[in-house]
Every structure is written in structure tokens, then in C-alpha cells.
Amino acid sequence: MASRVAPARAAPSQMPPMPNREDIGSTWGYLQAGITRIMMDLEQGIDMQMYMGVYTCVTLQTTASLVLRANRAHRAIHNFCTSQKAVSLSGPSMHGGAHRGAHLLGEELYRKLIHYLDEHLTSLLETSKSHTDEALLSFYIKEWSRYTTAAKYTHHLFRYLNRHWVKREIDEGKKHIYDVYTLHLVQWRKVLFERLSNKVMDAVLKLVEKQRHGETIEHSQIKQVVDSFVSLGLDETDPSKSTLDVYRFHFEKPFLEATKAFYQAESKQFVAENSVVEYLKKAEARLAEEEDRVGMYLHQDIAVHLKKTCNQALIADHQVLMRDEFQMLLDNEREDDMARMYNLLARIPDGLDPLRSRFETHVRKAGLNAVHKIQAAEGDKLEPKVYVDALLEVHTQYQGLVKRAFNDEPEFTRSLDSACKEFVNRNEVCKASSNKSPDLLAKYADVLLRKSSTSIEEADLEATLTNIMTVFKYIEDKDVFQKIYSRLLARRLVHANSSSDDAEMSMIGKLKEACGFEYTNKLQRMFQDMQTSKDLNRDFKDHLDNGERTKTVDSNFSILGTGFWPLQAPTTAFNPPSEIASEAERFSTFYKHKHDGRKLTWLWNLCKGELKASYFKNSKTGYTFQVSLYQMAILLLFNEKDENSYEEFVSATQLSPDVINQTLVYILKAKVLIMQGGPGEKPGPGKVFKLNYDFKNKKIRVNLNLGGGVKEAKQEEIETNKTIEEDRKLVLQSAIVRIMKARKKMKHMQLVSECINQIKSRFVPQVSDIKKCIEILLDKEYLERLEDDELGYLA
Structure with a gap:
């Protein structure tokens, strides 16, 4: 059997002689041969240059032939377009009127080129019918590449026509006239693309779906299809401009619809078969894939719309299910899953509002429970440190959660603040007193x-x-x-x-x-x-x-300045010891001489000192007693005798019985003095007190000044509350006058609301208190009542 040998590529034929410059028929025949050679052979030669990188002798000859033919064809176009005696074979002008001249000569060539491109593209369309799916994509991409490359050469070949006839037609406002390269794109879109785009897009979507299912695809094919769709976006009103209308209608719209359908079906099935936490991971991974897909082969124009579509199908459609799971994640402190849920729901409008509300409720309950526990454990002996630490522990825990899981978002921080304000001010400990x-x-x-x-x-x-x-x-x-x-x-x-x-x-x-x-x-x-x-x-x-x-x-x-120190003068009379009285008198004389006109009020209840005692049987060095001035006054009486009565204390010091009893508490408790009488008896009239010569203590310095008792603390609290109430009335009245002075006239409720806004940073005023202050100011004639529940300011 004889072997078959592949024929060698035919050498380029000899170039025909230049056509008659006045004959459109011979000119077009010459050009058509050159254009066909470009359309059919150029892509092969360029493929070998771009992808094989090898220049063979045959390729060089072919390229040289094409260049030579292109140069001679350009001369033929130039000769034809400049001929004034050309014979028209194509009938009436595209824009009306059969006439001779240079204008008509360019139009003849332009129409011939359109007709040629229509035939070529119709042939490609017929050939495409034998291809489907990936084969169709390969065919489309190959022919698009060949066609656009040839269009560049043809555009160069017709550069004289572009520079003169086409430019003049466009300048005169003629419609549907384009430079030769743009004409190629217009004809591709009109003849081939509009009939083939749906099939090409179906093939693209099948390829994308394969990738979404985990298969490896040649994504460069999709990238080339996208680029071709973008290139076909020509502005019909201004050929020099381009739009994305073709891409958006023929690629972006079906791509988004297919994406939405795919993820709706997949997410529905996944949720039915898996937990919400697993779905969060799945949705997060899918969204990341789609973002990568944009960078890989899609146009950036689709990024926003694709994100919105995916957010709807993967998140918004399942947001109720996610939110219902949020409480479980909070209860179990699953920060990573909460962060994942936060990042997902943050992608949709109002997706986080219900989470913030539930977070606030959860934190408030956590704070109230923490206070309840320490209240149950400590009871009335609740230590300030224990209480504050309990509040801080809750705040620190959830502040960390906001930072790590919720990206320190201001709205979540606001929810945390609102919850903390609630359990700090209205917990179980605060029920007894606000x-x-x-x-x-x-x-x-x-x-x-x-x-x-x-x-x-x-x-x-x-x-x-x-x-x-x-x-x-x-x-x-x-x-x-x-x-x-x-x-x-x-x-x-x-x-x-x-x-x-x-x-x-x-x-x-x-x-x-x-x-x-x-x-x-x-x-x-x-x-x-x-x-x-x-x-x-x-x-x-x-x-x-x-x-x-x-x-x-x-x-x-x-x-101490009277207006700055929150200290009250003693309510009891007091006769200080002579040593103290004389020292105080010397200082008073010195101070009044230095500051004439000032008055000194002695706060004897706050004075303290030290007494050195050395009368003890069991101590050679003695002891130093740290005492209040009241305690000092009583103990100094024992310098004269070892035994004093209660009545002598009262007579010598002039202190009230309540103060004397409180003063003696720690002296008797430390056994510095011994009171005669039975165990459990309290100091009072008729009682006698003696020095304890057998006093012992491990410390040389003994502190007897251990502060007031429960009764004194209670009295201080009552006084403080009274001061707070009085100060609040003044603050409210001042705010009301300040507001009315600026506004002159104001509705009653508006004034109340404005007053609350100005004062709430200091304390939360009660509406009833504001109304009382308004009445006070009306009585004092700072304000007056006007018609229609309005108040006016009186200067």
C-alpha cells in the first residue's frame, strides 16, 4: 500500500498586476483576494509567532507576501479613490443620489467591504452549528481572535479610506459609518454574535458550574469570551466611544441569574442536611470563591452586582435561621462562629440589627446575674471591691467579644454601653438605694x-x-x-x-x-x-x-475653704484640753494678723493627735495612742487622777452624751480604760472609769481613732443625700433659666425635654422634679405663663 504524505504548504502565488485605477470591479477583485488571504492565513502565521515562537522559512515567506500584498492593495485603494473617472458598478449611493466623484468612490469600496464581511461571518455562523459546549467556546474564541487580528491588518490596509472618506462622512454627521476596524466589530455583532451569543453563554455557564462543583476548567476561555463581549460594546451615537451594554445584557445578566439559581438551590439543600454553624462556613467559603472568580476571569463591572446576588442567595434568604442560632453561640461563647456570622450578616442591609438587640439583652442579663451572685454570697456586708470587680468582669468579657468577634463596630459598642448602663444602675444591689x-x-x-x-x-x-x-x-x-x-x-x-x-x-x-x-x-x-x-x-x-x-x-x-470642702462643723459643744486650747488660740491670733477679716471655724470632730503614755506595769517603754481630739480630751483627764466618772467627762469636755458614748467605744474595746459594772453594760450616767495599768498590746503604737460607727455613717449618708437633693434643685433651676434666656419662649414639654438633655450627663432628672423647679421659678418671677401652654422668660 502506498503511503500518504501530507502536502507541503503551497508557496504564495505571484502577485497579480495592479488593477485599472478607474475600474471598481477589478480594484475590488484585487482587494478581495488580499483580504481573504489576511482572513484565512494571517492567524496561522501569528499563532506560530506568538505561541510557538518559531519563525520558519515558510512563515517568513507568507508574512512577506502578505505585507507586500497589503502595500500594493493600499496603492490600489489610493489609486481608485483618487480617480475622478471611476465607473460605479454598485448602484445608488448609501445616502441617496447616484452621482460620480471621489465621494462615491469611497462609498463603493466601503459597501463592498461590508458585503464581504457579511458573507464571511455568515459562513462562520453555519460552521458554528456543528459545535456545542466547550467545543463551541473553542471555536468562538479561535475565530474571534483570527477575525480581530485580521481586522487590524485590514484597517491598516484601508487607512487612506479611513483618513479621508470615512472621516469626512463622520464629520458630516452621517450615521452608521465607522472606521474599518470598528466596522469589523459592528458586523461581527450584527451577523454572528446576536445569533450565537446565547449558545456561547450557555457553554460559559456550564463551565462555571463545573468549577463551582470542584472541577478544574480552562478559565482563560471564559476570560477571552468576556473580553470579546466587552469589545463589542460600541456606542452607536458616537463610534469613538464604547459602552458595557452588550457585556451587561449578554453576559452579566445571565451570569447573575444562573449564580442566584445555583446558590439558592445549593444553600437550601445544605441547610436541610447540616447545622447552621456548618452552613456559615460553607457560605463564607462560597463568597470567597466568587470574589476570586472576579479577579480570575470576570470583568470588574460585575463585582458589585455579583456580591449583591450572592449575599441575597447565601445570606439574606437564610438570615432568620442564622439569627436564631446567635443566642446559642452567645451562651456557649463561640467567638469564631459569632465572628463568622457577624461578617456574613454585615453584608446585607439591616442584617446586624437583631444581633445587636440580642447581644444587648444577653449582656444585661449577664451583668444582673453577676451582681445577684455576689449579693447572695456577701449579703449586707458587700465589699466595694467585690461589687466593682463583678461589674468590670462582665464588661471586660463582652468588650473583648465586641473587639474580637464584632470588629469593634460602633453599633455593637453602643449596645454594650447600653446594657452596662442598665445593669450598673438598676441591679439588685441598687434596689435599696439608687x-x-x-x-x-x-x-x-x-x-x-x-x-x-x-x-x-x-x-x-x-x-x-x-x-x-x-x-x-x-x-x-x-x-x-x-x-x-x-x-x-x-x-x-x-x-x-x-x-x-x-x-x-x-x-x-x-x-x-x-x-x-x-x-x-x-x-x-x-x-x-x-x-x-x-x-x-x-x-x-x-x-x-x-x-x-x-x-x-x-x-x-x-x-479649708468653706465653699470647697464637704465638711460640716460639729453639732456638739466642745471644750478642748487647755494645752490644745492655748495652741489653737496662738494660731488664731497669728492667722487673723496675716489675713484680716477672715473667720475660723474649728472642726474639732476632725482633729486627731498622739498621746505618749508610760504608766503601764508590764511595759518599760510605754505606748503611743493615736486618738481623736475627743478621745484625747477624755484621756488627758486621767493625768490628774486614775478614776473619773461619766458626769466628769461631760462636765470637762462639754460633749453631748451621744458623742461621748461613741468616743469611749474603742477606748473601752482596747481596754485602755475599764468601766465599772457588769458585762455588756453601756457607758452612761453613774458609770465610773479607771486606768488599766495592766494594759498590753503587741504594737507600741495603738490606734484608737478608728472612725465613727454605724450611726455616724448613717448620719453622713443622710446629710449627703440632702446635699445632693438641694444641689440638684439648683442645677435644674440654673439649666431652666439658661435655656429660657436663650429661647425667650418655649412650650412646657419642650422645656422639660431640653432640660433633660442638658442635665443627663450629670444625673437623670425626674420630670416631676423639673416641673417643681419650673413652679419655683414662676413664683420667683424668672418665668411667666403665656397662652397655649407656653412659658416666657422674664429678664
């Missing part, structure tokens, strides 16, 4: 800032004060905290009991940053008074050293 939270917080700060054997390190103290401010932020009645904190600070300063001036100033700085200058003005003035007092004591000691007296008392005086 002032309990600010009271315990202020007392916790007092414990931290007061000298003690368990003082913490400076860095830890600063961190703890910052934590206190976290709770302070949520307290509604900040004026209550201010009053209690101010009273406790005053005691620390007066008794020189602060652990650190730096720490005290740091806390005041934090309060000032949170509430402003007015809030901390009095606190800062207390520190100024203490510094002024130090300077004054130094001057007083210098004054005494220059004088002639025997120093019997080592004294230190504090001058």
Missing part, C-alpha cells in the same frame, strides 16, 4: 487611694483607677459619686492618709477628662488648700521659734 452604685464605686476608690498595709504597686494602681473610670462612665448619677468621692477625699487629705498625691491627681485628672472642669473644680481646690496650709504651718513655726514660749504641743493646722 445611689448604691456610685457610693460603692467611690468607696472602692477610697480604699485604693488610702494608705494601708496592702497598698498596691503604682502601675497596678493606675490600671485599677482606669478600670474604675470604666464603671464610672456607665453611672447615671455622677453627681452622687462626686459628693461621696469629695467627702472621702476630704478625709484622706485632712488625716494625711492618701497613699500618693500623684495617684490622687491622676484620679482627679481622669474625672476631669470624663466630666469637665466644673466637675473637679472643688476637688482641685482641696489640694490647693492643703498646699497653702503647708506654707502657713511653716510660717507659724517660724513665728513661734522667734517668740519666747515653751513648746508643749507639736501642732499642724489645715485651713
Whole structure:
């Protein structure tokens, strides 16, 4: 059997002679041969150059032949278009009127080219019918590449026509006239694309679905199809511009519809067979895939619409199911799954609102439960530290959750703040008194800032004060905290009991940053008074050293401004010991000489001192008693005799019986004095007290000044509450006058609402209290009633 040998590629034929420049028929015949050669052979030659990288002798000959033919064809077009005697063989003009001339010559060639392209594309359309799916894609891509490459060469070949006839036609406003390259695209769209695009798109969608099912595909094919759809977006009104209309209608629209249908079906089936948590992972992975797909082979124009479509099918359609699972994730502290749910629902409008609401409810319950537990465990002996730590623990836990799972989103932070404000101000501890939270917080700060054997390190103290401010932020009645904190600070300063001036100033700085200058003005003035007092004591000691007296008392005086210190003058009369009285008189004389016109009021109840005692049988060195001035006055009576009666205490000190009884509590408890009588009896008239010569104590310095008892603390609380109420009335009246002075006239309810808005940062005013203050201002003639429930300001 004879073997068959593949024929070698035929050498390019000899170029025919140049046609008659006045004959359209011979000119077009010459051009058509060149165009056909470009259409059929150029792609093969370019493929070998671009993809094989090898230039064979045959390819070089073919390319040279094509270039030579193109140059000669260009000369033929030039000769024909410049001929004034050309014979028209194509009938009437495209724009009306059969006439001769250069204008008609260009039009003849243009119409011939259109007819040629129509025939060529119709032939391709017929051939495409034998291909389906991926084979059709390959055919489409191959022919598109061949066609557009040939269009570039043809465009160059017809450059004279483009530069003269086409440009003139477009300048004259003629419609449907394009440069030769654009004409190729227009004809491709009109003849082939509009009939074949649906089949091509079906093939693309099948390929994408395979990829979504995990199969590997040649995604470059889809990329080339997308590019071809984009290239066909020509603006009919302005050929120099392009649009994405073709791409959007023929590619983007069906792609989005197919994507929506695919994910709706898949997600519905997946949810039915798997848990919600697993679905969250699935949806997250699918969304990431689609984002990668855009970068891989889709046009960026589809990105927003594709994201919206996927969000609807994968998230919005299942949002109720996701939200119902959120509570379970909260209860089990599954942060990763909550973060996943947050990221998904954040992609749809209003997707996170129900989560925020449930989160707020959950945090509020957690805070209330935490307080309930410590209340049940501690009862009435609830320590400030235990209470504040319980509040902070809940806040810290869920603040971390907001940061890690909810991306520190402001709305979730607002939900956290709202929940914390609720359980800080309206928990079980606060039922007895609405002032309990600010009271315990202020007392916790007092414990931290007061000298003690368990003082913490400076860095830890600063961190703890910052934590206190976290709770302070949520307290509604900040004026209550201010009053209690101010009273406790005053005691620390007066008794020189602060652990650190730096720490005290740091806390005041934090309060000032949170509430402003007015809030901390009095606190800062207390520190100024203490510094002024130090300077004054130094001057007083210098004054005494220059004088002639025997120093019997080592004294230190504090001058406290009446308007800044929350301290009350004692309600009981008091006759201080002679040594103290004479020292106080010397200081009064010195102070009045230095500051003429000022009045000193002695706060004997806050004075303290030390007594050195050496009468004990079992101690050679004796003891030093740290005492209040009232205790000192009673103990100094025993310098004269070993035994004194209750009546002698009253006569010598002039103290009220209640104060004397309270003063004796710790003296008797420490057994410095012994009261005659049976066990369990209380001090009172008829009782006699003796020095205890057998007194023993492990410490050389014995503190008998351990503060007031429960009764005194209760009295202080009552006084503080009265002060708070009075201050609130003044603050409300001031706010009302300030508002009315600015507005002149205002509706009653509008005034109430505005007043609440201005005051709520300090405390939450009751509407009834505001109305009472309005009535007071009406009586004082700051305001007047007008018609229609309106109030007016009286200057």
C-alpha cells in the first residue's frame, strides 16, 4: 500500500498586476483576494509567532507576501479613490443620489467591504452549528481572535479610506459609518454574535458550574469570551466611544441569574442536611470563591452586582435561621462562629440589627446575674471591691467579644454601653438605694487611694483607677459619686492618709477628662488648700521659734475653704484640753494678723493627735495612742487622777452624751480604760472609769481613732443625700433659666425635654422634679405663663 504524505504548504502565488485605477470591479477583485488571504492565513502565521515562537522559512515567506500584498492593495485603494473617472458598478449611493466623484468612490469600496464581511461571518455562523459546549467556546474564541487580528491588518490596509472618506462622512454627521476596524466589530455583532451569543453563554455557564462543583476548567476561555463581549460594546451615537451594554445584557445578566439559581438551590439543600454553624462556613467559603472568580476571569463591572446576588442567595434568604442560632453561640461563647456570622450578616442591609438587640439583652442579663451572685454570697456586708470587680468582669468579657468577634463596630459598642448602663444602675444591689452604685464605686476608690498595709504597686494602681473610670462612665448619677468621692477625699487629705498625691491627681485628672472642669473644680481646690496650709504651718513655726514660749504641743493646722470642702462643723459643744486650747488660740491670733477679716471655724470632730503614755506595769517603754481630739480630751483627764466618772467627762469636755458614748467605744474595746459594772453594760450616767495599768498590746503604737460607727455613717449618708437633693434643685433651676434666656419662649414639654438633655450627663432628672423647679421659678418671677401652654422668660 502506498503511503500518504501530507502536502507541503503551497508557496504564495505571484502577485497579480495592479488593477485599472478607474475600474471598481477589478480594484475590488484585487482587494478581495488580499483580504481573504489576511482572513484565512494571517492567524496561522501569528499563532506560530506568538505561541510557538518559531519563525520558519515558510512563515517568513507568507508574512512577506502578505505585507507586500497589503502595500500594493493600499496603492490600489489610493489609486481608485483618487480617480475622478471611476465607473460605479454598485448602484445608488448609501445616502441617496447616484452621482460620480471621489465621494462615491469611497462609498463603493466601503459597501463592498461590508458585503464581504457579511458573507464571511455568515459562513462562520453555519460552521458554528456543528459545535456545542466547550467545543463551541473553542471555536468562538479561535475565530474571534483570527477575525480581530485580521481586522487590524485590514484597517491598516484601508487607512487612506479611513483618513479621508470615512472621516469626512463622520464629520458630516452621517450615521452608521465607522472606521474599518470598528466596522469589523459592528458586523461581527450584527451577523454572528446576536445569533450565537446565547449558545456561547450557555457553554460559559456550564463551565462555571463545573468549577463551582470542584472541577478544574480552562478559565482563560471564559476570560477571552468576556473580553470579546466587552469589545463589542460600541456606542452607536458616537463610534469613538464604547459602552458595557452588550457585556451587561449578554453576559452579566445571565451570569447573575444562573449564580442566584445555583446558590439558592445549593444553600437550601445544605441547610436541610447540616447545622447552621456548618452552613456559615460553607457560605463564607462560597463568597470567597466568587470574589476570586472576579479577579480570575470576570470583568470588574460585575463585582458589585455579583456580591449583591450572592449575599441575597447565601445570606439574606437564610438570615432568620442564622439569627436564631446567635443566642446559642452567645451562651456557649463561640467567638469564631459569632465572628463568622457577624461578617456574613454585615453584608446585607439591616442584617446586624437583631444581633445587636440580642447581644444587648444577653449582656444585661449577664451583668444582673453577676451582681445577684455576689449579693447572695456577701449579703449586707458587700465589699466595694467585690461589687466593682463583678461589674468590670462582665464588661471586660463582652468588650473583648465586641473587639474580637464584632470588629469593634460602633453599633455593637453602643449596645454594650447600653446594657452596662442598665445593669450598673438598676441591679439588685441598687434596689435599696439608687445611689448604691456610685457610693460603692467611690468607696472602692477610697480604699485604693488610702494608705494601708496592702497598698498596691503604682502601675497596678493606675490600671485599677482606669478600670474604675470604666464603671464610672456607665453611672447615671455622677453627681452622687462626686459628693461621696469629695467627702472621702476630704478625709484622706485632712488625716494625711492618701497613699500618693500623684495617684490622687491622676484620679482627679481622669474625672476631669470624663466630666469637665466644673466637675473637679472643688476637688482641685482641696489640694490647693492643703498646699497653702503647708506654707502657713511653716510660717507659724517660724513665728513661734522667734517668740519666747515653751513648746508643749507639736501642732499642724489645715485651713479649708468653706465653699470647697464637704465638711460640716460639729453639732456638739466642745471644750478642748487647755494645752490644745492655748495652741489653737496662738494660731488664731497669728492667722487673723496675716489675713484680716477672715473667720475660723474649728472642726474639732476632725482633729486627731498622739498621746505618749508610760504608766503601764508590764511595759518599760510605754505606748503611743493615736486618738481623736475627743478621745484625747477624755484621756488627758486621767493625768490628774486614775478614776473619773461619766458626769466628769461631760462636765470637762462639754460633749453631748451621744458623742461621748461613741468616743469611749474603742477606748473601752482596747481596754485602755475599764468601766465599772457588769458585762455588756453601756457607758452612761453613774458609770465610773479607771486606768488599766495592766494594759498590753503587741504594737507600741495603738490606734484608737478608728472612725465613727454605724450611726455616724448613717448620719453622713443622710446629710449627703440632702446635699445632693438641694444641689440638684439648683442645677435644674440654673439649666431652666439658661435655656429660657436663650429661647425667650418655649412650650412646657419642650422645656422639660431640653432640660433633660442638658442635665443627663450629670444625673437623670425626674420630670416631676423639673416641673417643681419650673413652679419655683414662676413664683420667683424668672418665668411667666403665656397662652397655649407656653412659658416666657422674664429678664
